[in-house]
Each structure stands twice: as C-alpha cells, then as structure tokens.
Amino acid sequence: MTTGMDHDLRVVLLGPLQVWRGTTWIELSSNRLRTLLAVLALSAGETVSMEQLAFAMWTSDLPANQRRTIQTYIARLRHELGSEVIRTVTAGYRLEAESDQVDVLRFRRLLNKAALSQGTMAERRTLGEALALWRGEPFDGLASRTLRGPRASRLLELRLSAVERWIDLGLAEGRHDEMVAEVQELAACHPLRESLWARLFLTLDRCGRQAEALTLYEQLRSRLIECLGADPSPELQGIHLALLEGDTRQIAPIAPRQLPPALAEFTGRDDALQDLDRLLGEGTRICVITGMPGVGKTSLALRWAHQAAEQFYDGQLYLDLHGFGPSDLPVTPEDALLVLLEALGVARNRVPENLEARAGLYRTKMAGKRMLMILDNARDAEQVRRLLPSGTKCVTLITSRRGLSGLVTTEGAAQLTLDVLAHDAARDLLTRRLGRERVEADPEATAEIIRLCAGLPLALAIAAGRAAEAPSFPLGPLADNLRRVRHDISALASRDTVTDLRTVLSRSYDILPTDAARLFRLLALHPGPDITAAAVAGLAAVDPSKAGELLDCLLDAHLIAEIAPGRFALHDLLRTYAQELAHDADASTLRQAGRPTPGRITPSRGDPG
Secondary structure (H helix, E strand, O other): OOOOOOOOEEEEOOOEOEEEEOOEEEOOOOHHHHHHHHHHHHOOOOEEEHHHHHHHHOOOOOOOOHHHHHHHHHHHHHHHHOOOOEEEEOOEEEEOOOHHHEHHHHHHHHHHHHHHHOOOHHHHHHHHHHHOOOOOOOOEOOOOHHHHHHHHHHHHHHHHHHHHHHHHHHHHOOOHHHHHHHHHHHHHHOOOOHHHHHHHHHHHHHOOOHHHHHHHHHHHHHHHHHHHOOOOOHHHHHHHHHHHHOOOOOOOOOOOEOOOOOOOOOOOOHHHHHHHHHHHHOOOOEEEEEOOOOOOHHHHHHHHHHHHHHHOOOOEEEEEOOOOOOOOOOOOHHHHHHHHHHHOOOOHHHOOOOHHHHHHHHHHHHOOOOOEEEEEOOOOHHHHHHHOOOOOOOEEEEEEOOOOHHHHHHOOOEEEEOOOOOHHHHHHHHHHHHOHHHHHHOHHHHHHHHHHHOOOHHHHHHHHHHHHHOOOOOOHHHHHHHHHHHOOHHHHOOOOOOOOHHHHHHHHHOOOOHHHHHHHHHHOOOOOOOEEHHHHHHHHOOOHHHHHHHHHHHHHOOOOEEEEOOEEEOOHHHHHHHHHHHHHHOHHHHHHOOOOOOOOOOOOOOOOO
C-alpha cells in the first residue's frame, strides 16, 4: 500500500458512485469510465491487471483490441482526475490512493478494528463509524455484473452483520429505548432476515413491549411459511418461547468475538498465510496447522483469523484445549462443549449432561452460521472430533504438535506444516522487537543469534526478550551467552513456564510412548547430521519394521524431520535437548553404547548414517 499521497482524491462506492478532489465533485458521464475507476479504487494502492479491468467493464463482447481500448479509457480517466492519480505498472494499472480515501476499504478497515475491541464501548463506536459511510446500495448506477453481483451482495451482508453486532452491543449497554425505532425500520427493510427480527423481538422485550413482539413473531412466521415454506429457525423459536415465559434475559444474541490478540511482531509467514487463503477459499472447512514445538502455530492461526474476521459475521470462537499445556489434563470433549455452548448463548443449566446430546445441541446451534473456530493446542483427533461444526459455512483451524492424520482421513481436513524461519525472516523478527538501529549496529552478533536459535520463533523471542531487558547493551554479549545452547538448553530458559524452551519441549517428549522416547534420546548419540531408517534400526537394536513405527511416532510429534526420502534429522535445539535427556536419564544406555557419561554430550558431525 502506498503512503503519503499528495492528492486529496475521495471515492464513494457505498451508494451512487461519487468522486471528489478536495471539495470539488467530479462527474464521470460514461458508465465504463465509472466502472474503471470503481475497480481501481477497490484495489487502491495495488496493481489491477488488464484482464481484471476488461472483465469488469465488458461482461461479454470484449473489444477486438482490449488493451488499446483500456489504455484509451485510462487516458480519459487521468484527464478527469489528474495524471498523477493513476500509475502504469508492468502488469496493469494502480490507483495511487490510500485505503481511507475509498469508502469500501475504509469500511473494511473499521470492521477489522472493531473486531479487535471485543465487546467494548469502543467496538460499538467503531461500528457506528463504519456504518455511517453507507449512502445506499453499493455500486449503485454501475452497469457491471462483476460489481453489482456477488461483490455487492458480500458488502451488503457485511453491513447487515455489522448492524446486528451494533444492536447486540447496544442491548448489552441497555440502549434499547434509543434503538428500538431504528431496529424496527431495519427489520421492515429486510422482511425475511430472521437474525435481524430476533434482535427486534429482544429490543421490544427490553422496552416492555412483549405483546407487540409476540404479534410480530406470528406475522413473521406466517410470512416465512408463505414465502419459503419453512417455520422460523430454532433460534427464533427459542426467543418466542422465552417471550411466552417472560424470561428473555438468558437469550444472548451477541455474536462471540473470542479471538485473543494477534502477535504484534508476527513476521515471515506470508507464504503460509497465502496457503490458508487458498485452502479455505477452495472450500476447505478444516485445516490442521502443525509443526515442532515453538514454531509459531498459534501465532499463524491468530494472524490469519484477525485478517479474515470480517468474513465470519456470526462470530469467532477460540478454545485452548491444553493438549500440550502446563497441565497433564487436556480439556475433555465434554468440558469443551460446555464452554462452546455457553459462548453460543446456552445457559449452563440447559446444557445436557450426556456427551452425545451436548454434541448434538452444539451442531444445532452452529447450523447455518458463518463462524470461525480456532481449536488451539489439540492433543489428538479424538479431542476435537465432536467439536467440529457441521455444514459448509463454518471454518475450523486446529493447531497441534501432531499431524492429526485421523482428521485428514475421515473429515477431509487439510494439513499445513510450519517450518522454522529463514534467516531474513528471523532477522526481521529481531528487528521488529529490538529496532533496526540496534540490529544493524552489530550484524555479526545478530547473525550468530539467529544461527544459535536455529530459526525457531520461540527461541528468537526469548533471545529478543533478554536483549530488550538491557536496551543499552550491544548484542555481542548475548550471542556469546547463547553459544552454551550447543550443549545446554537452559541457555534459552525463561522465567515464564509457558515460554521456557526446555519446558515447552518436554510437553511433547513426556507423552511419547516409552520406546519412542528411548529412540529420541538415542538419536542424540548419532554423530552425523542425519540418519537412515536402517541405521536407526541398528542404533535402537530393533527390527526395521519396528524402527519405521518409532520413526513415524517421532515424525507425527514433529520431534524429528524427514529431510529427504528415508533420511531423518533432529533440529539443532531438539538435538541439544535430546542429549541432555540421554545424559541425565539414560546413563546406563550410554554405557551400553560404549560412550562416556560425564558431562554433556557433544557428538561430532561425522558421516551420515
């Protein structure tokens, strides 16, 4: 996105198209000229290809020489707006404008900003600012199917979802009296939108107008049967029952916004974010983000979730399953469903005791909704299987140190495996945390820190945290201290057990089967940088089939990596950790292998096995 524009262009698309330069209104008489500007404005600051422009301007009967024709229209538009406003680039054209100069882009930015406020008064104010941008139907007056079709429908849906969220927050703040007339008008404009009518019924009830709400419910029910041949949704029927019982306070229509804050220093995962966009754009509804401990799985999931939050207008749910947490007790499916149902507005005393009944109620509550679910830190497929929403509108991101292949097989889940950061991305992480001046002041020490942390985001964050505690110190002494990590993992210790590297790694190791844990320790004894399956069988004194099973177990836990077909290796920090385990817990194994036990083990890098 370009910044610092020296012109005062403003484009209005949320209603009849208008173009302003300062206080001067510019009238574009040609429909194709207006369409051309609209398409460029929707991607302000980014390149729009010739093909995209042509598809929007001519849905059929493309001109014989579309490039020449578009160039002609571009010249006309530059004449109207100013030559500096539209730049020619290699792949097409770019409107030199910032997002706040185009109301659609400003609307989307404000929705994202509101989502980060999570139920505060600031969220409602930001939503009000976003909704105030609307002047009518989006792209009104433009004869372009590309703009007036799905793109306009999507914007209208975002607007209505924002309106409903704004109403929910107003109800939570006790603003029912000041909102009721506006909510009535909105519901009348959308006679079949049940979610909006539900909010009208609750608003009327808060105003003491229960009889009116009941009458309107019967009118809506008749209309739905006549127009759609269907009864009101279970949610509306539940509100109707609560109105009859005189107790609607248990109804919580506010869409949950449970995403924790995204990591401010997030970097180096553009490819992974694009992979998530692609997978979920192609209709994938479940994606497992996996990788070794400390590689940044949760950070990636939250970054993508915040970027995509506006797509999930019915809310976002987040649940830490503690599959590899400080406790040895992962969250059970029963307890997870209780938490999720309460987030969806079900009173605790109405949650069934039976697991399958809970799962059934949960699927019912999620049916037809467009929601994002993040199930963080899952231990295995069985822990999450009953938490998966049915239908095609919900998307579930699962983070786990294991691959959860059962979900891939039975639920059609996609799998995204994160690797460590490349050198440039690791340097960018340190720069974001410590400042460019400090990092560039000692490039050799910076490179050494990155090498010793072996690209692991958690290790880099720990190192950056230590450097931040002494902002006036150069980075050289920190690099010197980190060299101990070659034989002592405590060089990357942290006072916080959530981020202490040894503790984080131990949560994967401690739940390994005994024979897999033994192999992990033995791999630290191998002198080469990698090892073959045949060599593993010899090292562990097991037959080849058993060696394959144990390697699969370690691969699934991401405690080893298959760096080439049939060749396996330990990450540098995992190697140090395994060496410590071998020394501290398996002195007898070392003696049987004919190796000395005193001190830490630092195997040489000899020939690969």
